[in-house]
Amino acid sequence: MDLWQMIKTWFHAFKPSEISPLSFKNSPEMSFRFAGEEDIKDLLSVERDVYEDIPWTASHFKSEIVTNRFSTFIVAESSQIIKGYIGLRWDRKFSNLHISNFIVMKSWQHKGIGTQLFDYALEFAKINGIGKMSLEVGRDNQEAQGFYRKRGFESIQILESYYADGSDAVEMEKVL
């Protein structure tokens, strides 16, 4: 992290996307960028595509993308339609990058988009000297848990009745 980045980080004056521009490798088929408020409608469409009950509302997204200075979202876009995204929340006190949300549209899964989004999150953490990454994932969501385990995450604890429907979550962590 250079001196200018450190000053901006200390004063908490900028959102993560402004502190750390990532070098997104875009192609005509798929491009990546930080999300803005104007994307919230499309993010909700992706939620609706994947989940029966939408866990995140417009105000959740607004809080993470616009209001919270420590949060940002990276989106994957094809033909100007968002196909997936990863939400990042930077807890500077604990040197932790929390994955707040991570989804790829059903018909676009298993094509490597999730891996690319995850790799940008990892790159973001590394260039900012962040010590670990964390997330919560449904206890029954074996596929996503496998995805994270393969990428070095370990289960830390079970969070009972974590979700609104009463189901449990697993807290996972990766030390960088």
Ligand SMILES: CC(C)(COP(=O)(O)OP(=O)(O)OC[C@H]1O[C@@H](n2cnc3c(N)ncnc32)[C@H](O)[C@@H]1OP(=O)(O)O)[C@@H](O)C(=O)NCCC(=O)NCCS
């Ligand atoms: C978890 C999730 C975001 C992963 O996104 P994705 O785009 O499917 O991820 P990838 O395609 O990069 O990787 C998924 C698997 O497909 C494989 N894959 C990647 N490219 C592939 C291709 N071209 N052909 C076939 N398989 C491929 C990957 O190797 C990976 O397997 P692995 O985890 O054993 O390595 C996605 O499955 C999802 O949205 N799930 C529902 C929401 C969810 O559970 N989110 C997590 C909540 S915490």
